[in-house]
Amino acid sequence: MSKKTFTTGEVVQLATNPYVKSVSTKGITYTDEFKQFFITLNQQGRMPREIFETCGFDVQIIGMTRVKAAADRWRASYNEQGALGLQDTRGKHSGESLKRELTLAEKNAKLEAQIHLLQAENELLKKIRLAERGWNTSKTNPSLRYRLIRTVIEKYHLQRMVSVLCETAEVSKSGYYRYWSTSAIHRRTKKEQVDEEIGVYIRRAFQFKKRNKGARSIKMTLQGQFQIMWNLKRIRRIMKKYDIVCPHRRANPYKRMMKATHEHRTMPNLLQRNFKQGIPGKILLTDITYISYGQGKRAYLSTIKDSSTNEILAYHVSERMTMDLATNTLLHLQKNRKFKKSHDAFIHSDQGTHYTHPDFQKKVKRMGLGQSMSRRGNCWDNAPQESFFGHFKDETSLKSYATLDEVKREVKAYMTYYNHYRYQWNLKRMTPVQYRDHLPEAI
Structure with a gap:
């Protein structure tokens, strides 16, 4: 017998066939009419699979193992008892009529x-x-x-x-x-009443003198003002049960910033606005900007630009402004086979937390790059990078896109256009890639 079971959907589909008497997830019971019809066609030379499909059965659902087993069983019964052997006698006593078939309802x-x-x-x-x-x-x-x-x-x-x-x-x-059980329900009801009585006192202590308190303060207030001794576990359980939330002090953001200052290190300004040094792969500018798209949605774009050629060497788009935004851009730079690092090459940025973070600085150091930073609050120290973002936003129409994937495709298309097809006046009317090939190679 086949071990194949039917799903609920397959059971529903099989039950609609008029030649099915009953069906479950484990098996099918066919009508006597279908068995006789099967024997007649089989004796005429028709194959079992063909007969089943002619009668509206999906053999892939039933399985050929089950079809062959049914055919062998019916042929043996017919050869032994004739047409009587094809009748379903399960659950039938001698002299009784055939068991009533289930109605469609x-x-x-x-x-x-x-x-x-x-x-x-x-x-x-x-x-x-x-x-x-x-x-x-x-x-x-x-x-x-x-x-x-x-x-x-x-x-x-x-x-x-x-x-x-x-x-x-x-x-x-x-x-x-x-x-x-009745006894368990009675015990729970009694315990619920006790908890409600305890909850009344805990709320009073919680709001005593209109100053909300935590579990320890509530315990001391109950003992000092109401002469009630309850342990902290009971108090905390009741507070959680009735959603009595105690206030808690939050960390001082200014202290957190001061702590971050000790972990994050700024770097000196090595560039000094000397953007055009005529050496590709030496001065790398990086920054992050936001991209507005769709209905009030926002994404973030991080780029690395060659200051001498204006070529965008690497970029990364993300829907969140996390540390990975900057470090992933460095990974894209590593994968850029056309990028050739020059001697004494360094990367220049502002003093944002992404670039003062120890992880970013370690990554830069492992790549064999130096690091330079603009003066605090002075965007002119990274002017070419800011200029690129301005052109990017003027020459793209991202608000018409509804998804982040569409934005990424548009950014990719613009980067290709900017590097290979956008001619620039200050690059001797060349594209960034043409100008890079025009300059001497990095030493």
């Missing part, structure tokens, strides 16, 4: 119950994942799973499905019935 009701069970299992697992997202393990709160099982059973009107759902939720059936 009954078949639909059975399939609907199976679909509801699958929906219930999926919904139960989904609710468990959402509800236990804040718990350490799935075993810490079995009562939560018992409540979810009861909710699913009531929603889909399931009967005799407790075992299946308990197995799905990985809890015991005895524990489920014990949780919903």
Whole structure:
């Protein structure tokens, strides 16, 4: 017998065939009419697969193993007992009529119950994942799973499905019935009343003198003002249960900035606005700008530009302004085979946190580059890079794009245009790539 099982969709499809008496995920029961029709056509030389397909069956769904087994079984029964051997006698006593076939409405009701069970299992697992997202393990709160099982059973009107759902939720059936026993419900109700009484006092202590407090302050206030001694675990449990949130001090942003200053290092201005030195691959300018697109969306573009040739050597687009934005641009520079580093080459930027970060500076050092920075708040020290961003925004129309992928494609197309086809007056009317080839190679 074939071990192939049917999905819910396949069961529904097979049940619509008039030659099917009943169908489940494990097997099919065909009508006596179809068996007799099969034997007649088979004796005429028709193959089993052809007969099944003629009667509207999808052999790929049923499986050839099941088709061949049915054909052999029906031929043997017909040879032994004739037409009587093709009749379905399961569940029939001697002298009784054939068992009544299920009506179409009954078949639909059975399939609907199976679909509801699958929906219930999926919904139960989904609710468990959402509800236990804040718990350490799935075993810490079995009562939560018992409540979810009861909710699913009531929603889909399931009967005799407790075992299946308990197995799905990985809890015991005895524990489920014990949780919903009368005595357990009475104990939980009594505990709930006690928690509500405790919650009243905790709220009073929490709001005492109109100054909100944490668990420790609440404990001391209860002891000093109400002469009540409760431990911190109980207080914290009640606060969490009734969503009594205590205020907490946030870190001082200015102190954080001062701390970052110790970790982040600025570099001297080696460039001194001497942008055109006539040596490709020596002075690399880098900066980051934002790109507005779509309906109020924003992306960020990081570029590295050769100051002598105006060629964009590397770029990176991201929807977030993280440290990876700058370091990924360096990785793209490394992958650029046409980039030839000159002697004493260095990269110049402003004093943004991306470029003062230790990770960026280590990456620059490993690439064998020096590092230079503009003076604080002086955009003229990196003027060619700022000029490129101005031309880029004037010559592109990014607001018409709705997705980040479209923006990336437009940026890529513009970079190709800028390097290879955009002629510049100050480059002897050449494109950046032409001007690079015109200059002496890097030493």
